[in-house]
Amino acid sequence: MTIEPALALAKLPPEFYLQPTLEIARQLLGKLLICDGVGGLIVETEGYIGQEDPACHAYTGRTRRNETMWNAPGCAYVYFTYGHHWMLNVVTEREDYPAATLIRAIQPVFGLEEMRERRNLLRLKSKTDDRNLTSGPGKLCQALGITGELNGISLQSDRLFLAETPPELALPPFEVVETTRIGLTRGKESPWRYYVKGNPYVSVK
């Protein structure tokens, strides 16, 4: 698959982001995520909702790091963690209410070679396994070149956006698995994680 001009793709409209966070998390499965022409199909997401959600960054109040979560819906919340990794979220809910959907994994479609270089796949033990490109929130940000520079950017922009998937690129019909979120110390109970059943790019089965 060569890199197609992003122009041909229909961006998800601003209204899409007015839906409840978990509705968005579920509906994003199978949609396209594109950053500078590189991207693929979303196969795993998680919702983080408000100051009452103990796993949400907003739980401990508004800070410079997390303030993008209070933005109007439909922009990117990108943050750095564990000293290594960037994470990409889509801001949801009304302005002044902190909530977002974390994009945890995609299936690569556009720009495979660029992803392999950015991920430096050859340094890994499994040098040729493309499942290592985007099967996790930190991995997909590295593969797509997403960093804090994009924090707060509108998803109506041409650099970073979500789009409807043209039929020829669509996943086969799939079941959605609803389960608990990954990597948390608090708020593990809420089943706010969604993934495409059986997809090889899902981070944890």
Add this chain to the structure above:
DNA sequence: GGGCTGATTTGCT
């Protein structure tokens, strides 16, 4: 497949 652990930096208490 799953569990354990070190890496490495930032932002907040």
Add this chain to the structure above:
DNA sequence: GCAAATCAGCCCG
């Protein structure tokens, strides 16, 4: 100081 919405290597089975 320290915890963190992770990753990758190693060990085990």
